[in-house]
Amino acid sequence: xxxxxxxxxxxxxxxxxxxxxxxxxxxxxxxxxxxxxxxxxxxxxxxxxxxxxxxxxxxxxxxxxxxxxxxxxxxxxxxxxxxxxxxxxxxxxxxxxxxxxxxxxxxxxxxxxxxxxxxxxxxxxxxxxxxxxxxxxxxxxxxxxxxxxxxxxxxxxxxxxxxxxxxxxxxxxxxxxxxxxxxxxxxxxxxxxxxxxxxxxxxxxxxxxxxxxxxxxxxxxxxxxxxxxxxxxxxxxxxxxxxxxxxxxxxxxxxxxxxxxxxxxxxxxxxxxxxxxxxxxxxxxxxxxxxxxxxxxxxxxxxxxxxxxxxxxxxxxxxxxxxxxxxxxxxxxxxxxxxxxxxxxxxxxxxxxxxxxxxxxxxxxxxxxxxxxxxxxxxxxxxxxxxxxxxxxxxxxxxxxxxxxxxxxxxxxxxxxxxxxxxxxxxxxxxxxxxxxx
Numbered sequence: 001x002x003x004x005x006x007x008x009x010x011x012x013x014x015x016x017x018x019x020x021x022x023x024x025x026x027x028x029x030x031x032x033x034x035x036x037x038x039x040x041x042x043x044x045x046x047x048x049x050x051x052x053x054x055x056x057x058x059x060x061x062x063x064x065x066x067x068x069x070x071x072x073x074x075x076x077x078x079x080x081x082x083x084x085x086x087x088x089x090x091x092x093x094x095x096x097x098x099x100x101x102x103x104x105x106x107x108x109x110x111x112x113x114x115x116x117x118x119x120x121x122x123x124x125x126x127x128x129x130x131x132x133x134x135x136x137x138x139x140x141x142x143x144x145x146x147x148x149x150x151x152x153x154x155x156x157x158x159x160x161x162x163x164x165x166x167x168x169x170x171x172x173x174x175x176x177x178x179x180x181x182x183x184x185x186x187x188x189x190x191x192x193x194x195x196x197x198x199x200x201x202x203x204x205x206x207x208x209x210x211x212x213x214x215x216x217x218x219x220x221x222x223x224x225x226x227x228x229x230x231x232x233x234x235x236x237x238x239x240x241x242x243x244x245x246x247x248x249x250x251x252x253x254x255x256x257x258x259x260x261x262x263x264x265x266x267x268x269x270x271x272x273x274x275x276x277x278x279x280x281x282x283x284x285x286x287x288x289x290x291x292x293x294x295x296x297x298x299x300x301x302x303x304x305x306x307x308x309x310x311x312x313x314x315x316x317x318x319x320x321x322x323x324x325x326x327x328x329x330x331x332x333x334x335x336x337x338x339x340x341x342x343x344x345x346x347x348x349x350x351x352x353x354x355x356x357x358x359x360x361x362x363x364x365x366x367x368x369x370x371x372x373x374x375x376x377x378x379x380x381x382x383x384x385x386x387x388x389x390x391x392x393x394x395x396x397x398x399x400x401x402x403x404x405x406x407x408x409x410x411x412x413x414x415x416x417x418x419x420x421x422x423x424x425x426x427x428x429x430x431x432x433x434x435x436x437x438x
Contacts, residue, residue: 077149233341284323347414367399
């Protein structure tokens with residue numbers, strides 16, 4: 001069951017983790033206020049401390065902080081979205097890596113683009129707040145669309161001889177609704193290798209999984225996978241407790257479009273090719289029809305009238321671990337509209353879930369869901385049906401209350417943490433809470 005909220009009201013939380021050496025202290029990314037906050041669960045008043053407030057950093061946030069960073073809905077991908085602690089934080093490397101999306105405004109104050117930044121700060125020993133003088137920009141990636149903005153950051157868990165690899169999934173630079181703008185399919189095709197001759201030219205990171213080696217200066221960034229749409233929530237497997245099986249596998253929850261989505265298990269390989277998961281020319285391994293079209297049309301741009309058809313012959317695709325579609329249950333456009341998190345549960349507090357993949361769906365306009373899947377499936381034969389944990393967790397009323405799930409996290413013991421938000425909260429201020437699966 002889900003306990004009562006373990007924090008008081010939060011400003012649109014999208015990610016939660018634990019302080020590196022204390023699972024009784026939670027660290028929450030509050031996108032609705034541009035802050036990352038520190039919560040001591042043993043404190044009776046549940047009063048937060050601020051680790052980072054982007055409003056305090058001249059040059060990081062443009063003028064008009066409230067207008068620039070405060071999201072109006074989950075689909076408004078601006079603001080701070082992630083924090084990752086250095087793998088050696090507990091032994092003196094007290095660095096935190098933060099991801100935020102900054103809106104670009106024209107002279108009239110209209111949003112004309114978004115830039116994704118990854119920045120490093122240091123937290124001095126004995127302190128909980130970052131040092132203002134320690135800000136080190138590590139990477140910035142401009143986009144033209146505001147409807148997508150992949151969110152979380154995670155380090156490789158394998159600990160490869162001092163190398164520290166930070167994974168950064170990037171969106172496809174298209175709006176949340178692919179049919180909502182002219183030439184959108186060409187924009188989505190940036191998730192492949194097609195150039196798009198817009199004002200930004202062609203930059204080869206859209207729709208990619210990036211790996212940043214932060215153990216060197218300047219950091220080295222490589223592309224590990226492509227053909228993604230918007231892998232907002234993902235995780236890196238800690239590995240099975242006794243054998244270490246699965247350690248380092250990256251689990252991407254890629255949202256897909258309409259009533260589709262893909263869970264992608266990307267396995268690091270020093271010699272493997274850059275894997276291609278097919279967006280925008282196919283969804284869910286090419287098995288789900290697009291917008292009521294025949295089964296042979298795998299993706300939104302196969303017969304695109306704007307001039308971005310799938311190449312002939314098509315690229316070599318890698319099948320996702322598993323795809324979702326609720327078309328048969330809900331009808332077109334009525335399914336699990338977004339996958340927002342996927343974590344392999346390596347804890348012991350809930351034995352029935354140990355070594356299972358826990359997946360969350362957003363749930364706008366319907367009840368959000370928490371599902372349990374087989375994390376060790378080999379990829380051959382029929383996929384075992386997922387177990388829906390929502391009723392057992394006491395989530396039956398969530399859809400009737402406009403509650404949605406914005407992200408998943410975990411603490412050191414492996415406890416799964418859920419960031420929940422009430423979508424009726426306007427600018428999403430003071431309407432979120434963190435729950436734990438116990």
